[in-house]
Amino acid sequence: xxxxxxxxxxxxxxxxxxxxxxxxxxxxxxxxxxxxxxxxxxxxxxxxxxxxxxxxxxxxxxxxxxxxxxxxxxxxxxxxxxxxxxxxxxxxxxxxxxxxxxxxxxxxxxxxxxxxxxxxxxxxxxxxxxxxxxxxxxxxxxxxxxxxxxxxxxxxxxxxxxxxxxxxxxxxxxxxxxxxxxxxxxxxxxxxxxxxxxxxxxxxxxxxxxxxxxxxxxxxxxxxxxxxxxxxxxxxxxxxxxxxxxxxxxxxxxxxxxxxxxxxxxxxxxxxxxxxxxxxxxxxxxxxxxxxxxxxxxxxxxxxxxxxxxxxxxxxxxxxxxxxxxxxxxxxxxxxxxxxxxxxxxxxxxxxxxxxxxxxxxxxxxxxxxxxxxxxxxxxxxxxxxxxxxxxxxxxxxxxxxxxxxxxxxxxxxxxxxxxxxxxxxxxxxxxxxxxxxxxxxxxxxxxxxxxxxxxxxxxxxxxxxxxxxxxxxxxxxxxxxxxxxxxxxxxxxxxxxxxxxxxxxxxxxxxxxxxxxxxxxxxxxxxxxxxxxxxxxxxxxxxxxxxxxxxxxxxxxxxxxxxxxxxxxxxxxxxxxxxxxxxxxxxxxxxxxxxxxxxxxxxxxxxxxxxxxxxxxxxxxxxxxxxxxxxxxxxxxxxxxxxxxxxxxxxxxxxxxxxxxxxxxxxxxxxxxxxxxxxxxxxxxxxxxxxxxxxxxxxxxxxxxxxxxxxxxxxxxxxxxxxxxxxxxxxxxxxxxxxxxxxxxxxxxx
Amino acid sequence: xxxxxxxxxxxxxxxxxxxxxxxxxxxxxxxxxxxxxxxxxxxxxxxxxxxxxxxxxxxxxxxxxxxxxxxxxxxxxxxxxxxxxxxxxx
Numbered sequence: 004x005x006x007x008x009x010x011x012x013x014x015x016x017x018x019x020x021x022x023x024x025x026x027x028x029x030x031x032x033x034x035x036x037x038x039x040x041x042x043x044x045x046x047x048x049x050x051x052x053x054x055x056x057x058x059x060x061x062x063x064x065x066x067x068x069x070x071x072x073x074x075x076x077x078x079x080x081x082x083x084x085x086x087x088x089x090x091x092x093x094x095x096x097x098x099x100x101x102x103x104x105x106x107x108x109x110x111x112x113x114x115x116x117x118x119x120x121x122x123x124x125x126x127x128x129x130x131x132x133x134x135x136x137x138x139x140x141x142x143x144x145x146x147x148x149x150x151x152x153x154x155x156x157x158x159x160x161x162x163x164x165x166x167x168x169x170x171x172x173x174x175x176x177x178x179x180x181x182x183x184x185x186x187x188x189x190x191x192x193x194x195x196x197x198x199x200x201x202x203x204x205x206x207x208x209x210x211x212x213x214x215x216x217x218x219x220x221x222x223x224x225x226x227x228x229x230x231x232x233x234x235x236x237x238x239x240x241x242x243x244x245x246x247x248x249x250x251x252x253x254x255x256x257x258x259x260x261x262x263x264x265x266x267x268x269x270x271x272x273x274x275x276x277x278x279x280x281x282x283x284x285x286x287x288x289x290x291x292x293x294x295x296x297x298x299x300x301x302x303x304x305x306x307x308x309x310x311x312x313x314x315x316x317x318x319x320x321x322x323x324x325x326x327x328x329x330x331x332x333x334x335x336x337x338x339x340x341x342x343x344x345x346x347x348x349x350x351x352x353x354x355x356x357x358x359x360x361x362x363x364x365x366x367x368x369x370x371x372x373x374x375x376x377x378x379x380x381x382x383x384x385x386x387x388x389x390x391x392x393x394x395x396x397x398x399x400x401x402x403x404x405x406x407x408x409x410x411x412x413x414x415x416x417x418x419x420x421x422x423x424x425x426x427x428x429x430x431x432x433x434x435x436x437x438x439x440x441x442x443x444x445x446x447x448x449x450x451x452x453x454x455x456x457x458x459x460x461x462x463x464x465x466x467x468x469x470x471x472x473x474x475x476x477x478x479x480x481x482x483x484x485x486x487x488x489x490x491x492x493x494x495x496x497x498x499x500x501x502x503x504x505x506x507x508x509x510x511x512x513x514x515x516x517x518x519x520x521x522x523x524x525x526x527x528x529x530x531x532x533x534x535x536x537x538x539x540x541x542x543x544x545x546x547x548x549x550x551x552x553x554x555x556x557x558x559x560x561x562x563x564x565x566x567x568x569x570x571x572x573x574x575x576x577x578x579x580x581x582x583x584x585x586x587x588x589x590x591x592x593x594x595x596x597x598x599x600x601x602x603x604x605x606x607x608x609x610x611x612x613x614x615x616x617x618x619x620x621x622x623x624x625x626x627x628x629x630x631x632x633x634x635x636x637x638x639x640x641x642x643x644x645x646x647x648x649x650x651x652x653x654x655x656x657x658x659x660x661x662x663x664x665x666x667x668x669x670x671x672x673x674x675x676x677x678x679x680x681x682x683x684x685x686x687x688x689x690x691x692x693x694x695x696x697x698x699x700x701x702x703x704x705x706x707x708x709x710x711x712x713x714x715x716x717x718x719x720x721x722x723x724x725x726x727x728x729x730x731x732x733x734x735x736x737x738x739x740x741x742x743x744x745x746x747x748x749x750x751x752x753x754x
Numbered sequence: 755x756x757x758x759x760x761x762x763x764x765x766x767x768x769x770x771x772x773x774x775x776x777x778x779x780x781x782x783x784x785x786x787x788x789x790x791x792x793x794x795x796x797x798x799x800x801x802x803x804x805x806x807x808x809x810x811x812x813x814x815x816x817x818x819x820x821x822x823x824x825x826x827x828x829x830x831x832x833x834x835x836x837x838x839x840x841x842x843x844x
Contacts, residue, residue, distance in 0.1 A: 475817065476814075476817055476819065479817075479818075479819035480814070480819045482819065482821065483819040483820060483821060483822055518819055518820070518821055519772070519821050520771065520772040520773075520776045521769065521770070521771050521772070521776055521780060521813075521818065521820040521821070522769075522770045522820060522821040522822075522823060523767055523768070523769050523770075523806065523809075523810075523820045523821070523822050523823070524767060524768040524770065524823045524824055525767050525803055525806060525822060525823065525824030526767075526803070526824035527766070527767070527768060527824065528762050528763060528764045528766065529762075529763040529766045529768065529800050530760065530761070530762055530763075531760075531761040531763070532758070532759075532760050532761070533758060533759075534758050537758065538760075541760055557768065557770065559768075559794045559795060559798045560794060560795055563794050563798075565768045565798075565800075567768075567823060567824065568824075569764045569765075574762065577760065578760065578762055581759075581760045582758065582759045582760065583759055583760040583761070583762060584759045584760070584761045584762070585761075585762045585764065586761065586762070586763050586764065587763075587764045587765045588763060588764065588765035588766045588802040588803065588804075589764075589765035589802060589803060589804050590765065609759065609761050610761070612763065613763070613766065613790050613791070613792045613800055613801070613802060614790040614802060616792060617790040617791065617792065618790070
């Protein structure tokens, strides 16, 4: 048997006499023996059939006269050492541009030129059934040993006919994953300072986006877009919404509400400090999960001359990409299985995706509103999503045939490669005395770029160099985000071509000193205790409990302290072991106000929250002469109240006081406040009146309807009660007598 | 009235200044904001944590970037929508 240099020899190789004999005895059914005997024109005898594998067919295959796809099948099997999995054979033929080869493979099996082998452990494999059910692609296919020795003819004569693409011309400036990462970093760094606003329909506000987008470099172009930024250009806007949407899937940007998108600094740092393979994996995962952008509309957009664009496509609240998540995953899985290392025809790649599981894509895509054609969708994923992400690179062959290949990082993202070419060793930046940092992008680690975005402002991006400016604001902002002067100097020094200038090093330290002049502790708890000696004990215990942790207890005075972590168990232990009161500045206010006189309140300053204490001084005057350290007195002042709540003083003060008084604002106080702040409630006092009361409602109602009633009734006081006009008592007596009403005289006090 | 109790105020942020001058400067900067701030001595301010975003925004607009310890909240703000702006339409 001849060998082919560079060929990958299968572990099992072509079908030999002994293997076929063994398979005929154990793996194949009798029907298969008859199948072979008929194909190879020999007797139905095990030994005779098996001998064909060794001695060859009675009428040898004319390999040169075969039709191209059949020749390619043999060529491919020869490349793989005489045996290949059926579906891999079909896939590779698709990738090489031969189109669907299933029927050709079937014909070759029917003629006995290729043998479909039983699967491991299978008994009684009936080749007639295999052909009938078309399951031969799920089996190993082998050529006979005698045929394999002749396959050199095909390969030597380039009978495979597979395009070699040796003269493939890559795009001048392919979009790269590095470039996409730089765009993500840039946009997230700027949104950190200036949150991205979204319109009501979810589209990024163009003015807001414009502020962060000038430094973006469009895929396939040199340097930043800068003055060429035109967000009325649908294609530029489309790319930017792609970047924003991807950043959201990577959770680098988060929607705090429906109108604002913000940077998650922790997530940004985690992503750009993870190793390259992990970033690539996450990037590819996020690309498949894109919810707020879709490649079908994007590709249509780029091919349309119209400027009228459906704004839904750009909306960050319309999940137009969500229905495509599964279908994108399918395309990516096909690419992973295709395992191609070099240029392949783009159309062949798309065809492979449509052919491998035609029904899945049909089913998935037909659920979409506009039912895109599977081929259109696959091209959109390949040419738009994966190309923009730098996973795929496009090129052309002679004759303008479009080609595609995986980039280094693309192969790594798909799990087909472990390593990418390491950047050139040596420094990647220069720090200048004017605080400019020039970064050479070709060999700059992304962690360095992330740090420079954190502490600096990118001023310029040319083809291979980015220039950052370190200024007081940007560096202090970086310090606020967790950078520090020492680490920053070390980072710059270790990546710089020359030591960083002393003035820059000094200034970085000085900015840190300025930055540390004000520290804000979030997420802590303030402690107060009226007895300094006891408070010392409490604080001593807390300091002891916190000694091995990063949590601090900061003493702010003899009665005040602050613990930097409100959730630390030591704080709860302190609360449990002493009489304690817990207040939450962001919860309901404590009921700490007690009215002692009209408009005069007493408050214990230790029970009072900050908001109540501050607001009290805005609406009331302190009464220092009557106050004690634990009982402060305040008098509500209508002038101050009107100043504090100019629109509705009575409503404002009642809303403030009601939740802070035990049992709510006392009615007497609210009446007094109404008198002070609104019209005083009017009252009518009447004396020496006669009240007529009926014991049942029907009788009262009939009385009211008497023709004389208007002359007698002064006012109806209730359903059964009437006030009688003073000088009409005689008329009332007359009516009572006439109607024989049962009259009972009572004094009001007795009733 | 509770006597001699340890009072724990949660949901507060502590603004700790290097000295009195920084504290006064900080107070001046955030005075226009309608906040609830309790001053403690010459260096410390206590403020409800949900008001800290407005403070940070104001301070940063004046070029002060305080050191933050703990988690950062978010401020609410409103950007004029694209729709009413004629030149913004595609």
